[in-house]
Amino acid sequence: GAVVSQHPSWVICKSGTSVKIECRSLDFQATTMFWYRQFPKQSLMLMATSNEGSKATYEQGVEKDKFLINHASLTLSTLTVTSAHPEDSSFYICSARDPLRGSSGYTFGSGTRLTVV
Amino acid sequence: QQQVKQSPQSLIVQKGGISIINCAYENTAFDYFPWYQQFPGKGPALLIAIRPDVSEKKEGRFTISFNKSAKQFSLHIMDSQPGDSATYFCAAGMNSGYSTLTFGKGTMLLVSP
Numbered sequence: 001g002a003v004v005s006q007h008p009s010w011v012i013c014k015s016g017t018s019v020k021i022e023c024r025s026l027d028f029q030a031t032t033m034f035w036y037r038q039f040p041k042q043s044l045m046l047m048a049t050s051n052e053g054s055k056a057t058y059e060q061g062v063e064k065d066k067f068l069i070n071h072a073s074l075t076l077s078t079l080t081v082t083s084a085h086p087e088d089s090s091f092y093i094c095s096a097r098d099p100l101r102g103s104s105g106y107t108f109g110s111g112t113r114l115t116v117v
Numbered sequence: 118q119q120q121v122k123q124s125p126q127s128l129i130v131q132k133g134g135i136s137i138i139n140c141a142y143e144n145t146a147f148d149y150f151p152w153y154q155q156f157p158g159k160g161p162a163l164l165i166a167i168r169p170d171v172s173e174k175k176e177g178r179f180t181i182s183f184n185k186s187a188k189q190f191s192l193h194i195m196d197s198q199p200g201d202s203a204t205y206f207c208a209a210g211m212n213s214g215y216s217t218l219t220f221g222k223g224t225m226l227l228v229s230p
Contacts, residue, residue: 006160034217043206043222044161093160095217103149103212104166111160 002028004096006109013084013116021079021112023094029074030096035067038091038111050077084116120144121209123221130228136194138224140207143188147209151218152181152192155204164205165192197228 003026013019023033031052036044048069050056056069066088068080077096081088092112098105122141130136142150151166167174167181167190174181180193194201204225208218 041204041223041225043220046217049217091158097217103210104151106151106163106210106218108153108160108162111158113158 002098002107004107004109006094010113015085015116016083018080018082019084021092023077023109025075025096028098031099032097033071033077034095035079036093086116089114089116121219121221123207127225130197132228132230134197136197136226138205139191140221141189142209146211149210150190151208153206199228199230202226202228
């Protein structure tokens with residue numbers, strides 16, 4: 001089955017530093033990847049849609065300069081949280097879509113717990 | 118409107134009982150309705166999914182019932198076990214371009230021993 005690897009699973013960083021989270025589709029090519037943020041006891045909130053070779057599309061209210069998304073290859077998308085602050089602490093989840101599977105082609109990563117101290 | 122409404126927000130069921138979670142959608146363009154199970158600190162995992170051309174799908178103890186005319190679908194967990202305690206999300210998707218899944222707000226299920 002389709003597998004998406006997300007790394008790291010957890011990270012602690014100091015306020016003001018940047019953190020990069022990687023999302024890889026291991027056995028399929030993902031033309032589109034999605035980044036979500038999830039607060040405790042809440043649903044997944046879509047942050048941005050990342051298309052290979054082009055700029056990401058950000059949802060309203062998501063700061064493009066703070067959450068840098070790069071989708072340089074068909075199997076890798078990265079989310080960089082720049083100048084992180086404690087309010088950026090959250091659970092970040094990526095998803096990759098296999099275009100060959102149509103609407104059922106979504107696979108999620110295992111998530112990254114970011115704690116900014 | 119791209120919205121999926123899920124209820125209840127939380128649910129407590131005794132071991133061996135039936136857990137029922139309901140979802141309703143508005144956009145008739147949706148053609149894929151998955152349910153995800155999420156444990157604390159983990160990403161959501163696909164549990165079971167259905168397409169609108171069938172009214173029911175069963176996989177083991179998990180069943181999706183789908184009512185196209187009412188634009189509703191539900192998850193039934195038979196013989197609920199403590200290990201089923203998790204958060205469940207319904208979602209809806211469509212086979213168009215770069216659209217993502219639209220998620221319900223989630224249901225926290227607790228199965229008491």
